[in-house]
Amino acid sequence: MRQVLHIFKKDVRCFRYEILVILSMTALFAVLGGHSQPVVTQFSQGIDELNVLYRLFLPVGWWYLIAAVIHEEALPGHQQFWLTRPYARTSLLGAKLLFIVVFVNLPVLLADCVIISTQGFPASGYLPNLLCRQILFSTLWLLPLVALATVTNRLRQFFTALLTIAVLFFILFYALGMGTLFYWGRAAWIANSLFILILGMAALVILPLQYAKRRTTLSCGIAICAVVLAMTVPALLPPAAVYGFQLALWKSPTEHSSVHIVFDGTRERTQTWMTDTVRGAAEIDVPLEVTGVPKGADLISDYVGVTLESADGRRWQDVGRTMLYRSRGHYWLKVHVRDAVFEQQKNNPVTLRTIAYFTLLGDRKSSRLEAQAKSAAVPGLGLCSALVTRQRDWSIICRSPFRDTSLFALDSIIPNESDDTLSLPQGGSYSPYLAESGISPLVATFQGSMTVTDPSLKAVNINTESALGHFRSDFEIHDIRLDDYLIQ
Amino acid sequence: MTCAIRTENLSKKFKDLAALDGLNLSIPEGAIYALVGPNGAGKTTTIKILMNLVHASSGRAEVLGIESSHLSRREFTNIGYVSENQEMPGWMTVEYLLEYLKPFYPGWDCALVKELQRQFDLSPRAKIRQLSRGMRMKAALTSSLAYRPKLIVMDEPFTGLDAMVRDQLTEGLLEQAAGTTVLISSHDLAELESFASHIGYLARGKLCFSEEMSSLTERFREVEVICAAPPVLPSEWPEAWMRPHTSAAVLRFVESRFDSEKTAAEILRRFPDARNVSFTPMSLRAIFLAFAKTANEAA
Numbered sequence: 001m002r003q004v005l006h007i008f009k010k011d012v013r014c015f016r017y018e019i020l021v022i023l024s025m026t027a028l029f030a031v032l033g034g035h036s037q038p039v040v041t042q043f044s045q046g047i048d049e050l051n052v053l054y055r056l057f058l059p060v061g062w063w064y065l066i067a068a069v070i071h072e073e074a075l076p077g078h079q080q081f082w083l084t085r086p087y088a089r090t091s092l093l094g095a096k097l098l099f100i101v102v103f104v105n106l107p108v109l110l111a112d113c114v115i116i117s118t119q120g121f122p123a124s125g126y127l128p129n130l131l132c133r134q135i136l137f138s139t140l141w142l143l144p145l146v147a148l149a150t151v152t153n154r155l156r157q158f159f160t161a162l163l164t165i166a167v168l169f170f171i172l173f174y175a176l177g178m179g180t181l182f183y184w185g186r187a188a189w190i191a192n193s194l195f196i197l198i199l200g201m202a203a204l205v206i207l208p209l210q211y212a213k214r215r216t217t218l219s220c221g222i223a224i225c226a227v228v229l230a231m232t233v234p235a236l237l238p239p240a241a242v243y244g245f246q247l248a249l250w251k252s253p254t255e256h257s258s259v260h261i262v263f264d265g266t267r268e269r270t271q272t273w274m275t276d277t278v279r280g281a282a283e284i285d286v287p288l289e290v291t292g293v294p295k296g297a298d299l300i301s302d303y304v305g306v307t308l309e310s311a312d313g314r315r316w317q318d319v320g321r322t323m324l325y326r327s328r329g330h331y332w333l334k335v336h337v338r339d340a341v342f343e344q345q346k347n348n349p350v351t352l353r354t355i356a357y358f359t360l361l362g363d364r365k366s367s368r369l370e371a372q373a374k375s376a377a378v379p380g381l382g383l384c385s386a387l388v389t390r391q392r393d394w395s396i397i398c399r400s401p402f403r404d405t406s407l408f409a410l411d412s413i414i415p416n417e418s419d420d421t422l423s424l425p426q427g428g429s430y431s432p433y434l435a436e437s438g439i440s441p442l443v444a445t446f447q448g449s450m451t452v453t454d455p456s457l458k459a460v461n462i463n464t465e466s467a468l469g470h471f472r473s474d475f476e477i478h479d480i481r482l483d484d485y486l487i488q
Numbered sequence: 489m490t491c492a493i494r495t496e497n498l499s500k501k502f503k504d505l506a507a508l509d510g511l512n513l514s515i516p517e518g519a520i521y522a523l524v525g526p527n528g529a530g531k532t533t534t535i536k537i538l539m540n541l542v543h544a545s546s547g548r549a550e551v552l553g554i555e556s557s558h559l560s561r562r563e564f565t566n567i568g569y570v571s572e573n574q575e576m577p578g579w580m581t582v583e584y585l586l587e588y589l590k591p592f593y594p595g596w597d598c599a600l601v602k603e604l605q606r607q608f609d610l611s612p613r614a615k616i617r618q619l620s621r622g623m624r625m626k627a628a629l630t631s632s633l634a635y636r637p638k639l640i641v642m643d644e645p646f647t648g649l650d651a652m653v654r655d656q657l658t659e660g661l662l663e664q665a666a667g668t669t670v671l672i673s674s675h676d677l678a679e680l681e682s683f684a685s686h687i688g689y690l691a692r693g694k695l696c697f698s699e700e701m702s703s704l705t706e707r708f709r710e711v712e713v714i715c716a717a718p719p720v721l722p723s724e725w726p727e728a729w730m731r732p733h734t735s736a737a738v739l740r741f742v743e744s745r746f747d748s749e750k751t752a753a754e755i756l757r758r759f760p761d762a763r764n765v766s767f768t769p770m771s772l773r774a775i776f777l778a779f780a781k782t783a784n785e786a787a
Contacts, residue, residue: 006591014579072577078541081576081628084569086561086592 003088007095008102011069018068019103022061029058030111033440034118055439062104063145067158069099070149076216077153093211100142109134112441116401119442120375120383129402133435139200140437144226147203150210151219165227172231184404184443186302187246189431191234196437198233202226239303243357246302246430247470258292259299261356263477267330275487276334281319282342283487286352286477288324288331297362298465299331300324306335309351316341324356337482346483353476361465369396370459380405380464381445394460398446403436404429405445405464428467491550492517492639492669493538498547499693500533507533509693510547515671515686517638522680522701523673524772525690526780531673534690535643538671539569552639565593568632570625571643578617582610582627586634593635600664604630607660622653629657633664640665642672646679654679681772689776691783701772708775709746709767713739716761726754730782742770742778 012019032054073082073092082092112130113123123130145162152158184192203226206219267287277283293299301324308316319336326332335352337345367378371394375385382400405428436443446462493515500508508530515521523531536542538551540559549556554563580588582605590596605612608626616627625645632640640661646654654676661670662683674680680687681701688698697704711729713719719739721732732741739759743751746767755765770778 002591006588010588013584014577078536079571079573079575081574083541084539084564084567085589086564088561 001091001094003091004094004098007073007087007092008098011072011095011099014072015065015068018065022065022103023107025058025061026107026111029054030114033111033115033442036442059141059439062142063158063162064155065103066100066142066145067149067152067155070096070146071153071155071158074153075150075210075214080153089211093207096146100146104142105134105138108137115441119399119401120377121401126401129434132433133402133441136196136433136435136437139203140196141439143203143207144199147206147210147219147223150206151216151223168227168231172235184429184431184436186428187242187430189429189433190242190245191237192437194237195230195234198226198230202230240305240355240357243303243470244472247357247472249432250470258294259358259360259471259473260289260291261324261331261473261475262289262291263287263480264289264330276321276323276336278319278321278336280339281336282339282346282482284335284337284342284482284485285487286333286335286480286485288333290324290331294360294362296364297360297468298326300359300361302357302359302470303355304333304357305355306333307353308337308341308345309353310345311349316345322354324358333477342482342486346486347481349479350482351476351478352480353474355472355474357470357472359470360468362468363466364463365465366461366463368459368461371457378462378464380466381462384446384462386460394448394457396446396448396460396462397444398462399442400445401441402434402443403431404443430467430470490517491515492519493521493549493551493671495534495538495549496547498534498537498549499545500530500537500542501545506693508537508544511690511693511695513688513695513698515669517669518667519686520670520672520684521686521688522684523671523688523690524675524677524680524776526783529690530693531690532643533693535571535641535671535673539567539641565595565635566638568629568635568637568640569642570628570632570640570645572625572645572647573643574628576616576624576628579615581613581615582619582630583612585616585627586612586631589631589634595635597634597636600636601630601634604633604660604664607663608656622649625649625653625657626660629660633660636665637668639669639671642670642674644674645672646674646676658683677773677776678771687772689779691779696779696783704775705769705772707744707746708770708778709743709751710770710774711739711741711743711751711755712766712768713755713759713762714764715739715759716763719759719761722758730778731785742775743767744778 073087073096074080109130112133116126117123148161149158152161202222206222209215209222210219264287275283290299304322304324306318306322308318316338319338322333322335324331324333333352333354365379367381367384369376369378369384369386371386371388375383378384378398381398382405384396384398387395435441491514493513495511495513498508498511498513499506511530511534513534523534525531533542537544537549538556540556543557551559552563552566559567577585586601590598604610608623608630610623610626610630614623616624619627629642629645642661645657649657658679672680672684684701686699687701687704689696715737718737719734721734721739725732728743728745730742730744732739734740745751748767751767752765756762
């Protein structure tokens, strides 16, 4: 321990100016985060934009500090003076980790406390969340970077590798539309956990390997494998498998034997309430009759996968984004079929075979939100604000500390609404964690905007429901003509 | 004889290039061992393996009785390493470097540090990155002598230094490291000749010889034979007679196994018309060149 402190003190002396800069940056992060308002005003929007920009730069500051302190006793190479000095490798690793804990983790922890307290959430009530966030934050944002620093010996090398990885991630997550780490809704926590687990495990293998044996080539191999796995495995997880896993984790089985889903041939195609265009695919809304949903409960689909089968036994898979939704009291199955398949089969009778995972929502609560500049607490959703513009546009934002709510906020927020409005639930995360992995401790739990016809409207209701349970209920629709249900 | 350093069939390959090829080296305790050889001979590679900075491809190396690949914190409290290429923490002042290193070594001698600082005229406030090459080497040597190590390993410590600094470094080393085993690789043969007790010659990854300096200088002579007529070199030329060449009636070569009586007798046996034979002692530099040129010609 004496050597740990000795090396730590040396590093503090070496990086005293960098530490000051990073601490100042973290303090500014706390101030900006604490004063960013959920209400969209010109002023708060300015702060928010600054905050978003800042959230990009702050991690770069942390990573710079981490790389610099690790590189002070760089591991690759054989010309560093410390290699032939009586360093205990465990002490060296301990000193570096202590440095990171003191100058990155602790300031972030304090900044989190300041941000949530300033936003009206007392930090003392969120201690387990703070701890969970530190674990996720360290495993995702720090440990892999520490590992990367141990296989590089120059800042330029470190940042080149980091930039390369970041570009690859950007391409995969954004350009290919494979999701984002900042989305934790529904069962996204499973893919996110896998991503964090792969990177964290690789870091935990690389760190002792580098500090004990300095096997840089092997460590680089592990790092490359981990990055490739982290980029591909979570993105390529079949949604059916994800929701199957989620279903297996559900504490108690859900009684769903009464729920029946069948094709409703009596209904004709009507003007749809919702379009979801997918390039190169035909959009088809198939009417369904859903019966047996317990009174007071709502049914939402988490994942529906559809296989089309022609009369001669040929099969095609949907292109994704299939969903079950409710509009004006009726359920619809929205399927996207490749244009070529649609053109070929549109007038032939086909069978749709589905694999479908559902969640039953219930325990509805309604909270009243008045149009005002100040935010108000909405149970389950955090602090919500409603801003009404001159054009009678209502803009509603809710934010909560650490994680997305487990509640579903229904987008039907006009007073006296009935089930006749389109019901697309927002939010709702099945994550068992107490925190998420974002840079900011605040999470947007609900965002919505709408144009209201009644100019005298002074308040709206936000309805929330909880997930009562998940279940799988596959169904088949026989001999339908796709062209009859095409959305033009 | 107890060895401070011992290697057995030590080999190191960098891809297809054999930097070391079955090196067998023994350095007795207390010796000042000079490891010499041309550029690329494998001196630095040998030292790096001994210091556990790189791993050998095969064979083994022991340092102070421990497998070099297992050298740990405990062993390094008794080993000093100074290298021309060593990356020192440039941001530290000399004073802070010495203060920082102090707790790592139980045998740290503050009085010795002061003495060395005075001897080397080291400015304690100067940052290491601002020091000249010579001063940096002095700082490195001070930080390596301060704990009175059992073994000091120096890799090309004199390269690029002026004569004055080299002299100061050598003096400091000899005065303060008496009884310590020293392994030093250098191209500065004249400097080595003045203080090394043992010498090893490495060429193309192989140790050509390794012996006491006195025995080496004893067995090498430049030989000049003046014959009655221009001599003809016999087809069976002794292996120990290096770099023969003739000029009119004069034959010159380097005898690498000199024995005044035996060598003279052998010369007379091979050149019966020899009128005069002279033997001139050789400097380390001359021996080194004879070896290097012979090796180049053979290659």
